[in-house]
Amino acid sequence: MNEEVKKLGRREKRRLARREQMLESAMHIVAQEGLDGLTIAKIAKSLDAAVGALYRYFPSKDDLIVALQKRALEEFQVSLYEELARAGVYFEGLEGSEVESRALARVFLAGEVYFLDAVKEPSRHRLIDAIMSSPQPLLPDEDALDAAKIIGKILEPIEESLGELLQLDREDILCKQKSFILWATVHGLDHFRKRDRILPEALHAQTLFHVSMRTLGIGWGLHGELIEGALSMLHSYRQHVGRD
Numbered sequence: 001m002n003e004e005v006k007k008l009g010r011r012e013k014r015r016l017a018r019r020e021q022m023l024e025s026a027m028h029i030v031a032q033e034g035l036d037g038l039t040i041a042k043i044a045k046s047l048d049a050a051v052g053a054l055y056r057y058f059p060s061k062d063d064l065i066v067a068l069q070k071r072a073l074e075e076f077q078v079s080l081y082e083e084l085a086r087a088g089v090y091f092e093g094l095e096g097s098e099v100e101s102r103a104l105a106r107v108f109l110a111g112e113v114y115f116l117d118a119v120k121e122p123s124r125h126r127l128i129d130a131i132m133s134s135p136q137p138l139l140p141d142e143d144a145l146d147a148a149k150i151i152g153k154i155l156e157p158i159e160e161s162l163g164e165l166l167q168l169d170r171e172d173i174l175c176k177q178k179s180f181i182l183w184a185t186v187h188g189l190d191h192f193r194k195r196d197r198i199l200p201e202a203l204h205a206q207t208l209f210h211v212s213m214r215t216l217g218i219g220w221g222l223h224g225e226l227i228e229g230a231l232s233m234l235h236s237y238r239q240h241v242g243r244d
Contacts, residue, residue, distance in 0.1 A: 019057050021047060026068055031123030035065065035130060065127075066143045072127035073150040076117060083113050084157050087237050094233060103165040104222065104230035105237075108213045110158045111186040112234065115209055118190055132187055155179040166220070178220065185212050 025046045029038050040061060044051045058064040087109050091102040118125040131139070131147060139147055156170070158179040163170040189212060193205040201207060210231060217227035 015057075022054060022057060022064075023068060023071055026064060027071075027123045030068070030126055034126065038065070040064065065130075066139055069127045069131050069139070070143070070147060070150065072124045073131075073147060073154065075121075075124055076114075076128060077150060077154045079117070079121075080110060080113050080154060081157065084110065086241070090237050090240055091233055094236065097233065098229075100165055100226055101229040101233060103161045104217065104226060105233040106161040107158055107165070107182065108230055108234050109237065110161075111182050111213065112209065114183065115186045115190055115205075118193065129187075129190070133191075155183065158182060165222075178216075182216065185216065 022043055025043045026038060029042055029046070038061065040054050040058070041051055043049075043064075044054050058067065084106060087106065088102075091097055091105055117128075155176075159170045159175040162168070162175040162178050163172065166174070168175055186209065189205050189208055192208065196204045196206075213231065214227055217230075218224075
């Protein structure tokens with residue numbers, strides 16, 4: 001429980017807890033039926049509550065979706081940071097691993113964490129995907145800026161690793177550009193996953209992920225030995241955590 005919550009009064013804490021219940025219920029509905037199937041009435045029914053009571057927390061479905069999307073981004077950020085922390089310890093312990101290889105392996109891992117989130121947390125991933133995939137803005141400007149701040153936090157460790165790898169400051173625009181390109185690449189590949197059932201393994205999304213990481217590394221001017229070393233470390237880590 002963070003410090004802000006601790007400072008709340010009993011009434012405010014109850015209200016916050018009730019709001020979290022509603023968001024949990026909404027996430028469950030999204031997982032089962034998608035965003036199109038989400039309604040205030042369904043949430044009210046699942047919680048045995050009056051529809052009017054929910055409108056006091058979320059005046060419209062759009063307000064509810066905004067809250068869900070922000071929450072999804074925040075949860076993914078926590079998940080990513082935890083994975084990178086675990087992997088960082090593992091990479092440090094690999095015999096003969098070098099600083100550059102570890103930095104690139106962390107970059108590749110960050111991309112993979114997002115790529116695999118669709119399988120690990122489908123409802124969360126749907127909400128993030130909706131923000132990233134729509135050609136039209138889904139969030140009002142103020143909420144879009146809030147979401148952009150969270151996305152900035154998500155990309156921060158990628159930019160730090162790129163800075164370490166390329167000997168640049170994390171705030172250098174080149175690091176930011178490369179972090180955006182990495183996420184855009186992985187996000188696009190994620191949409192190809194549904195075609196795996198009709199394509200040969202060489203064209204499966206997971207295979208293309210590794211091809212894309214190699215391609216990005218070459219485009220960044222990295223030598224092949226470094227790229228293959230980082231991918232080998234990533235493969236070793238996946239085996240370590242039981243993902244292979």
